[in-house]
Amino acid sequence: MFYYLYKNKYLFSIEDKYDYPKVNNIPLITDELYFLYESDKKASKGSYAISDVSDLFSYEESIDLLRLKETKEIIPENIKWLIDNRKIKAVNTSYENYEERFYFAENKKKTVNILALGDVGSTLLMGLKLLGADIIESIGIYDRSSGKIQRFEYEMNQTSFPFEYDVLPEVHGISKDELFDCDMFVFCASKGVPAIGDEGKDVRMVQLEENAKLIKEYAVLAADKSFKGIFAVVSDPVDPLCATVLKESNNELLPEQIKGYGLGVMNARAMYYAKKNQGYSMYLNEGRAFGPHGNDLVIANSIADYDDKLSKELTKLAVEANLQVRKTGFKPYIAPALSSGAISIVYTLKGEWHYSSNYIAGVYMGAKNRNLSSGLEIEKINMPDELFERIKYTYNNLKKLGDL
Template sequence: MRYIHELPGEAAVTSPLPLTGSPLGKQTYRVHILALGDVGMTMLIGLRLLGAGVVESIGICDINEQNIRRLEMEINQIRYPFADWEGSGMPSLPPVYAVGEEALFDCDVFVFCASKGVPPVGAQGDVRMAQLAANTELVRHFAGLAKAAKFAGLACIVSDPVDPLCKAFWMASGLRPAQVQGYGLGVMNARACYYAERREEFRSYLTEGRAFGPHGGDLVLADSLTDYDDGRSRALTDLVIGANMAVRELGYKPYIAPALSSAALSILLTLREQWHYGSVYLGDEGAGAFFGIRNQMTRDGVVYEDAAVCDALYERLKTAYLNLCRLV
């Protein structure tokens, strides 16, 4: 059996950077979101509806001022009818307000949803990777702002391709590895569960399976950690990778499930210090990658599930990890 902690060694990393120095430690958190397109807006709705008790407030920033004005009105009009009545038992939802770029990092949690050129409906190939060059330039700009602001919170990367953008942000910002996490793997797990509920041969994934690696072509799904079947796992992985294009072939951009499963739900689980899927850094200052894995943000830092895996599964994980190491 092999272990996840062995992966950095495949890139000649002998002393991986510690994932200590947690950006958490408060009861509630001020969240700022950059860019409110389809993904950002849907995630915002999820954070507003489900964030009571852990999200103090939500600041929104976008180059489209009309969009910000509209969302400030509409999202604040989502509320329980008697939340302000004493004893109603209904939660008051976190308020939403506009924030300018100059105050973007005056918060506890920064969420990067900006993107240059989302591929149109009908685009072929790995549409996520098509955005790498443009979005890397964008993410480095805002990482520079985080560095200038001496940002002490958590930076959440949602834009595609999630994993290399995490590394670009981390390298340009000077933040600790534990302060940066990518949110793309949650929807891959959710899509795997969707197919597992509908096809008997994948049913074990619901209780025994795991998702690893990037939100993209090198995704690794395991039908079971204890009774791994390589053929079934690869077949399920292919289905999940293709789920993105399946929605596009219907004439729609597949943003609803990613915005909620990968972003809103996973970010809230992070803030509540619960287990979730996200990309964490495995490497040193010279080599390594942000790698999607089941993990938990504690008051001491990030703890990831250091699963024992069979040789066949480890080889898939090694390939995915090394390919990510080469991207940035």
């Protein structure tokens, strides 16, 4: 390994191809370290948290990053300790201005701005207000209707615990020009939501064309503002809309800045049926969800004792759960706004494990992950080939959708 020093930051790489001043080693005690690698920026992130030794020797991204890999490579013990404690940030030197990634995120309260206060946006706002006390400093809200902004500014700031009046985050109206003055921007605008009785096969995909037009404007605005925070996509279908944001920002946004929030509710729906049917109960302790919010979802009943038949049955129940709500005569937006939206966003900001879609080798796809100070970590697990083939099939379908 080769070690370097840059403005009091310690760097290292497997190959000696960087011009920074060299050092013999890194300090035995350090809180941050940067791993330099080079990978095609058209199919790889700008940075991420190193979570396994194999990351140091796998430069090209692929869907394989979801699987734990055995490696015979021997690395220094202090490097191994830093990996185990998630104190190494991988930085892709193929990106321009990659040195801007030589920092760890601050552990502080965050500011969140929400676009659109319809059914989903307003419900998500309530969830963030009530759940975000520990991590959210303030919530900015914007909608084309000034009346909605005023209403929710009144209502949310009149929501309080008794005798603890500064605990919950303040909610305030903002202008369109202020949308990206924050740590996280949450896109909840939507058009073309099918009416009750007009669902079709996958109601989420009906919205793709119209919502892609909507989100383009804000991707361009984020790029123009040199936005450095998280661009959170809650509107359906989240995975292709994330890809739209990256493309329409003219790659001014880094792939890892964009996250899609749709998989949380699919996990919660699988949990719902696992509680109702003992045959699926393993999911509660050992299950996982992968893929999009909708068709091509992959539910694994267990990663310890995977059963393909049970997993596909549970997947079907989770995928069709929204149709069951529609049969009651109501649109199914409350659970998505809370499970995929508010809860998953709060967990993101806290650096805790949650479900959301992230960039994997050119495709946005959902999996268990967390955002650490050192960057994004997507969970790696031992999984049977049968499960991996399902995940790969979904990945390839999402890739085809993004290529349209």
